[in-house]
Amino acid sequence: MATPRRTTPYDDRIPPDLWLEFPRADLRLRLIEAVLTIARLRGATSLDVQEALSQRWNLPARSGSIRHFLPDLICYDLAHGTVQPISGKQKIGLFRLTERGRSLARSLGVEPVENGWDTLVRTHQGETQVAHAALLLYTDRLARERDWLTELTPDESRQQFYPDLWLSNGAWSMYVEVESRWRVRSHQWDKWRAALRVQGYAAIVARTQAVRARLIQGCRAAGVPGVATDLETLRLRGEQWWLEAWRASSVSAKTLTFLQEVIEASGQ
Numbered sequence: 001m002a003t004p005r006r007t008t009p010y011d012d013r014i015p016p017d018l019w020l021e022f023p024r025a026d027l028r029l030r031l032i033e034a035v036l037t038i039a040r041l042r043g044a045t046s047l048d049v050q051e052a053l054s055q056r057w058n059l060p061a062r063s064g065s066i067r068h069f070l071p072d073l074i075c076y077d078l079a080h081g082t083v084q085p086i087s088g089k090q091k092i093g094l095f096r097l098t099e100r101g102r103s104l105a106r107s108l109g110v111e112p113v114e115n116g117w118d119t120l121v122r123t124h125q126g127e128t129q130v131a132h133a134a135l136l137l138y139t140d141r142l143a144r145e146r147d148w149l150t151e152l153t154p155d156e157s158r159q160q161f162y163p164d165l166w167l168s169n170g171a172w173s174m175y176v177e178v179e180s181r182w183r184v185r186s187h188q189w190d191k192w193r194a195a196l197r198v199q200g201y202a203a204i205v206a207r208t209q210a211v212r213a214r215l216i217q218g219c220r221a222a223g224v225p226g227v228a229t230d231l232e233t234l235r236l237r238g239e240q241w242w243l244e245a246w247r248a249s250s251v252s253a254k255t256l257t258f259l260q261e262v263i264e265a266s267g268q
Helices: 023-039 046-057 062-075 099-107 116-123 132-143 188-199 209-221 231-236 253-266
Strands: 077-085 091-097 147-150 167-170 173-179 200-208 226-230 244-246
Touching: 023 046, 023 062, 023 091, 023 099, 046 062, 046 091, 062 077, 062 091, 077 132, 091 099, 091 132, 116 132, 116 147, 116 231, 132 147, 132 167, 132 173, 132 231, 173 188, 188 200, 188 209, 200 209, 209 226, 209 244, 226 231, 226 253, 244 253
Parallel strands: 173 200, 200 226
Antiparallel strands: 077 091, 147 167, 167 173, 226 244
């Protein structure tokens, strides 16, 4: 006599064209629960996903069982995933639902929200410029860990200004550019001058300390004051967010005083 096929509470609600033929009912249940969790999640990093699943399954966020499970979402075409370098040996994973994953969530009554990577795919070439998307989403994640308000790629197109990120900690708010490298010939000068025109200074998150130093040189050469930090330093000793302020010859001492106050406030 054949052993009856084990089912999950969701199986009779999934349309036949979305039926997931997995070898074990427990794996099928985990995949469905993970899709429903990601569908409600705005955070797109692997850290966001692990934390959300740890709450759902009552496991430690860095549990090996969660980390080892995540590739199954990609294997069964329920999520897109990638692992990208940040600085040194540090890497970050990104996740967003595939169309199959989104359809599965909808069949179970959950309309997927647009997560951070989805937003960058829509507004910032986040599907092709994945390395830049990873740096931007990691920066967003670090700011959210501090309970700061964030907005990815805020729409300031009416001012001919296209910042990567908006941050606010209550004491200050500003538009921010996240940069992986310094470019000899690029539109970076145009970025800095647009930031000067819109908010009076540039705010830069660089990938490394060396990149930060070169970008600050570029801003000074362009006559743009600002504040800067880098992910390499934030990763190692992250109490202070903004690490350096500078002025330009054409900018008032009042602006420099404001930027120095921003540095002090960013460590609170």
